[in-house]
Amino acid sequence: MSDLKTSAVEVNGFPCRVWTKGSGPKVGFLAGLGGLPRWLPFLNELAKTRTVIAPSLPGYPGGGTGHSVLDTHLDWVLAVRQLIDKAGLAGCDLIGASVGGAFAAEMAAIFPGQVKRLALLAPFGLFDEKDPATDPWAQRRDAVPGLMCADADKWSELVAPPEGANSVEWPIEMVRASEAAARAFWPLGATKLEKRLGLIEVPTLLLWGEKDAVLPPSYARKFAGYLKGTAKIETVPGAGHLAYLDRPEAVARAVLAHFS
Amino acid sequence: MKLMWFHLMPYTELPDDFNKKHPSVWVDIHSSLFDPRRAHHMYNDFMDELEYAAEVGFDAVCVNEHHSNGYGLMPSPNLIASSLARRTTDTALCVMGNSLALYNPPTRVAEEFAMIDCISGGRLIAGFPVGSPMDTCYAYGQNPSLLRERYLEAHDLVKRAWTEKDTFAFNGRFNQQRYVNIWPRPIQNEPHPPIWIPGGGSVETWRWCAEMDYVYCYLSYYGYKAGLATMNGFWNEMEKLGKDRNPYRAGFLQFVGVAESRQQALDLYTEPAEYFYGRCLHVDPRFALPPGYTTEATQRAGIEGMMTKAANLANPATKAALKATNMKDIVDGGYVIIGSPDEVVEQIRHVATSLNVGHLMLLLQYGNMSKDTTKYNTRLFAEKVMPKVKDLFGDWEDKWWPKPMAKNQRAAVPSYTARVAAE
Numbered sequence: 001m002s003d004l005k006t007s008a009v010e011v012n013g014f015p016c017r018v019w020t021k022g023s024g025p026k027v028g029f030l031a032g033l034g035g036l037p038r039w040l041p042f043l044n045e046l047a048k049t050r051t052v053i054a055p056s057l058p059g060y061p062g063g064g065t066g067h068s069v070l071d072t073h074l075d076w077v078l079a080v081r082q083l084i085d086k087a088g089l090a091g092c093d094l095i096g097a098s099v100g101g102a103f104a105a106e107m108a109a110i111f112p113g114q115v116k117r118l119a120l121l122a123p124f125g126l127f128d129e130k131d132p133a134t135d136p137w138a139q140r141r142d143a144v145p146g147l148m149c150a151d152a153d154k155w156s157e158l159v160a161p162p163e164g165a166n167s168v169e170w171p172i173e174m175v176r177a178s179e180a181a182a183r184a185f186w187p188l189g190a191t192k193l194e195k196r197l198g199l200i201e202v203p204t205l206l207l208w209g210e211k212d213a214v215l216p217p218s219y220a221r222k223f224a225g226y227l228k229g230t231a232k233i234e235t236v237p238g239a240g241h242l243a244y245l246d247r248p249e250a251v252a253r254a255v256l257a258h259f260s
Numbered sequence: 261m262k263l264m265w266f267h268l269m270p271y272t273e274l275p276d277d278f279n280k281k282h283p284s285v286w287v288d289i290h291s292s293l294f295d296p297r298r299a300h301h302m303y304n305d306f307m308d309e310l311e312y313a314a315e316v317g318f319d320a321v322c323v324n325e326h327h328s329n330g331y332g333l334m335p336s337p338n339l340i341a342s343s344l345a346r347r348t349t350d351t352a353l354c355v356m357g358n359s360l361a362l363y364n365p366p367t368r369v370a371e372e373f374a375m376i377d378c379i380s381g382g383r384l385i386a387g388f389p390v391g392s393p394m395d396t397c398y399a400y401g402q403n404p405s406l407l408r409e410r411y412l413e414a415h416d417l418v419k420r421a422w423t424e425k426d427t428f429a430f431n432g433r434f435n436q437q438r439y440v441n442i443w444p445r446p447i448q449n450e451p452h453p454p455i456w457i458p459g460g461g462s463v464e465t466w467r468w469c470a471e472m473d474y475v476y477c478y479l480s481y482y483g484y485k486a487g488l489a490t491m492n493g494f495w496n497e498m499e500k501l502g503k504d505r506n507p508y509r510a511g512f513l514q515f516v517g518v519a520e521s522r523q524q525a526l527d528l529y530t531e532p533a534e535y536f537y538g539r540c541l542h543v544d545p546r547f548a549l550p551p552g553y554t555t556e557a558t559q560r561a562g563i564e565g566m567m568t569k570a571a572n573l574a575n576p577a578t579k580a581a582l583k584a585t586n587m588k589d590i591v592d593g594g595y596v597i598i599g600s601p602d603e604v605v606e607q608i609r610h611v612a613t614s615l616n617v618g619h620l621m622l623l624l625q626y627g628n629m630s631k632d633t634t635k636y637n638t639r640l641f642a643e644k645v646m647p648k649v650k651d652l653f654g655d656w657e658d659k660w661w662p663k664p665m666a667k668n669q670r671a672a673v674p675s676y677t678a679r680v681a682a683e
Contacts, residue, residue: 065556071406071433138398138546168563172556179552183405186397186550 004039009055009086011079012069017062018087019054022047027259028055028089030080032098032121032242033136033148033214034158035060035177042244045252050259055087057100059180061173067180073191076184077106081114090114093259097121097244098214099181102191109199119205119255122215122241124185125193126222133189133215137182150211150240158245189215197226204231205258209239209246232258261612261652262661264320264354265313265638266513266621269306269340270331272628273298274539284544285330286394299333305631306333307340311347312635313624316642320352320385322621324458324479325359326392327399331540338372345380346673352662353380356458356477356621357387361407362400365435366414367442370421373453374446381671382447382664387477388415389458394543397550405552410434422452447665454660456511456619461490462558466497469509475619475660477511481541484514484611485594491615507618508658514611515596515623518604518640525598528633530587533596535627538585596626601644608649618653 008015019039027050029043036054046052058079059067070076080103084090094115096104101123108115127133134147145152161170185191204227208217217235224231234254239246274285274293282290310321323340326332334340341355353376358369377384390396390411397404413432420428420440427441446453456475459465469476476494480487491512495505503509515536517529554562584590591598597607612620624641625634664670 067405071409137404137550140544140546143546168560171563172559175551175559176556179405182551183403186403186405187401 009083011058011066011082011086014058014064014066014069016058016064016066016083017056019043019056019062020051022049022051024050026051026053026089026092028053028084028087028092028094030055030057030094030096030100030104031060032100032244033178033181034155034174034242035063035180037061037159037174037177038162040158040244040248042248042252045248046256049256053087053089053092055083055089057083057103057180059183060177063180065176067176067183070183073184076103077110080107081111084114091116093117093119095119095121095255096123098241099124099185101125102185102193105193105197105200106191108202108204109196112199112201115202117203117259118200119207119258120223121207121243121251122209122212122219123193123206123223124189124215125191126219127188127190128219128222131216131218133219134213135187136189136214137178137186147213148240148242148245150209150238150246154245155242158242194222194226197223198228200227201229203229203258205255206231206233207243207251207254208233208235209241209243210235210237211239212241212243214241261507261617261649262319262619262658263641263646263649264322264352264511264619264621265310265318266322266324266354266356266623267306267310267625268324268326268331268623269302269333270536270540270627271299271333272302272535274330274535274628278539279542282542284547285540285542286326287328287398287544287547289328289330293330302333306625307343307347309625309631309634309638310340310344313638313642314344314348314351316639317646318351318622318638318642320354321348322354322356324356324387325389325395327395329394329399331536338376341376341384342379345376345383348380349673350664350667351383352385353383354385354456354621355387356385356456356479357389359389359391359396359411360414360418361402361410362391362396363414365437366417367421367437367440369414370418370442371444373418374422374442374444377446377448377453378444380664381669382453383662384446384448384453385456385662386453387456387458388418393550393553394547397553398547403552404550406434407553408555419452419455422446422449448663450663454662456660458511461493462555463493463497463561464555464557466494467501470498470501470503475509475511477513477619477621479511479513479621481513481515481537481595483594483596484512484615487512487615491617495616505616506656506659507612507616507653508656508660510615510617511619511621512611512615512617513621513623514608515626516604516608516637516641517596517598517624518601518637518645519598520600522599522603525600526587526591528637529596529598529629532625532627532629532633533590534585534587537583537590537595537627540627541583601640604641604645605648608645609652612649612652618656618658
């Protein structure tokens with residue numbers, strides 16, 4: 001397994017970090033709420049047999065302040081499209097989680113050929129009034145970790161400042177990740193994705209943490225109902241919204257099985 | 261100096277166990293607590309109180325905008341202001357104000373403010389707040405990451421709508437209008453009604469007010485002791501920008517309870533003050549910080565300032581000023597100024613001069629204060645306090661005050677006599 005490589009691509013004049021590790025066929029990862037403030041055990045699992053490429057979406061850690069020029073959903077979709085192209089992920093397998101999942105679905109729907117196979121881990125994009133998603137942006141501070149992960153410590157570990165981090169800029173970056181998510185998905189987490197899911201023809205895995213406290217696992221069936229291509233639903237026991245933090249091996253296993 | 265009478269219009273009958281049984285006075289406050297038939301009386305009492313304040317000689321009456329809020333029953337302050345335009349004659353009407361990003365298109369604000377200015381004969385002060393997170397992002401669903409950009413664009417559009425003579429097209433990031441041409445136009449057209457900006461303590465807002473030549477208003481509920489640091493920051497910034505210390509560049513909100521003696525003031529105002537600071541400010545913290553609402557520059561200043569803040573927290577005066585809910589701490593913290601007329605005079609003079617504020621916005625009704633008590637507080641202030649503080653800042657010109665039509669040119673509004681029963 002090769003070492004982690006860091007490079008940057010430019011989207012709308014703002015640099016976005018691209019992390020690459022591993023060897024074998026390429027697989028892209030668009031992270032969920034909080035983004036990627038650090039490399040993850042989940043990505044290491046994937047990198048054992050695949051070349052993992054994880055570009056940072058604008059506004060998320062590594063993605064600078066590129067979110068500040070994205071005013072509409074179309075702006076976001078085109079920014080992600082450029083990011084996928086420039087990171088060398090066009091035509092590859094793509095994993096999108098949570099907020100990143102909504103964009104991964106857009107790529108497969110709007111740009112056929114851009115995505116080979118799709119894995120959506122509790123993606124944003126839909127909202128059901130009868131089964132409402134939790135508002136991730138109206139939470140008391142101490143409630144956030146337990147909302148994001150079944151094991152609250154997993155979230156706390158994700159966002160904890162690493163040694164040597166700038167004590168002023170680090171917390172601002174973490175808030176910025178939340179702002180970037182809000183900018184694209186405020187107030188309901190929905191982008192009327194149901195209007196475009198019917199365009200997705202590639203095989204799609206819908207993977208949900210059994211204990212997802214943000215998006216009800218029942219949303220998996222709603223997604224599956226809209227997709228044109230084959231859809232497979234899997235539930236990960238003991239995992240919350242960011243299942244790839246709670247159960248990295250189990251999630252990686254399911255994703256790799258889908259892509260093989 | 262200018263003494264302005266401000267009403268928040270709080271719902272006055274929140275239950276005693278409100279804080280125990282309900283998570284928040286704002287955003288998701290339960291509808292079962294709202295009795296429209298009681299609100300009928302509250303609104304009419306509040307409007308009587310505003311009219312009374314104008315009658316006894318306050319320079320302005322002030323109203324503001326809140327949504328889904330148990331202490332602010334004015335989703336549309338413009339409705340109240342238009343009524344006041346007819347029921348008052350010479351008092352300035354300070355709408356503090358309309359949260360610009362909430363109006364679609366924002367020219368709605370230009371139109372409604374122009375209407376109030378026309379009806380009142382040019383007495384409008386146009387307040388443009390960004391709006392609180394609870395009002396804008398939660399109750400009104402606005403995107404916190406786009407709120408300020410939308411606000412600034414809406415401001416530009418409203419100002420152009422007021423000042424451009426010809427129909428124009430506006431092609432903004434968020435607003436596109438092919439034909440902008442508002443009717444009516446404001447009476448105050450040299451160049452437009454005075455614009456006042458209620459804000460928190462961000463340097464960006466101070467700079468913007470200076471650049472635009474607007475009045476900056478610090479509308480805190482925590483009184484002059486807690487407000488001192490913010491106002492010092494404001495004046496330091498003005499000095500850096502080469503602006504004079506004209507006290508009329510600034511406005512400040514202060515709660516007051518005046519009575520014949522300090523003890524009588526405590527007897528009268530303890531219940532309404534504790535109602536306000538207890539029940540009315542019981543806001544669920546989950547609605548306080550939508551991501552993106554606070555700019556990164558302000559976050560940075562906040563984090564870097566934490567050391568100073570920690571030092572301030574050690575100061576007992578500041579400590580008391582954080583969320584006190586009992587009268588002793590409320591008074592010690594300076595949230596509410598109480599006392600006999602002379603004691604209040606002394607404190608008001610101190611507030612005005614120490615903060616260097618020429619526009620003092622007074623809350624003389626708060627919490628569940630009754631109409632009788634409110635009128636008593638208002639009358640005593642007007643008769644015994646106002647004459648002894650009006651002389652302050654006489655050397656400065658208030659360039660930010662409304663310029664109404666000459667009195668003899670204004671419409672004669674049929675006189676209004678309150679029913680005896682309302683007294």
